[in-house]
Amino acid sequence: MKLEPAMLPENMRAMTPEERQAYVASNEQKRAQIQARLGQLRAEREMYVTEKQREAGESGADALDAAMISALREQAARKSFDLE
Numbered sequence: 001m002k003l004e005p006a007m008l009p010e011n012m013r014a015m016t017p018e019e020r021q022a023y024v025a026s027n028e029q030k031r032a033q034i035q036a037r038l039g040q041l042r043a044e045r046e047m048y049v050t051e052k053q054r055e056a057g058e059s060g061a062d063a064l065d066a067a068m069i070s071a072l073r074e075q076a077a078r079k080s081f082d083l084e
Contacts (some may be wrong), residue, residue, distance in 0.1 A: 006021075053065075053066065
């Protein structure tokens with residue numbers, strides 16, 4: 001795709017086409033690393049939340065969040081929604 005220099009961000013306008021390609025490739029690589037880290041953090045958070053919910057369930061505590069989740073699941077089931 002060919003863009004006019006005026007359509008490019010200010011910092012890319014003075015770059016040669018080769019420099020632009022290198023800059024874009026570098027940013028793609030950084031973005032991929034950030035997305036991988038986000039995926040890792042998301043998985044860690046999910047494990048943490050699951051563990052805390054399990055601990056709360058074992059202690060017999062009827063926490064507000066557990067009650068809300070249960071009510072939401074019941075309401076969704078009545079409306080034929082499938083929550084994962």
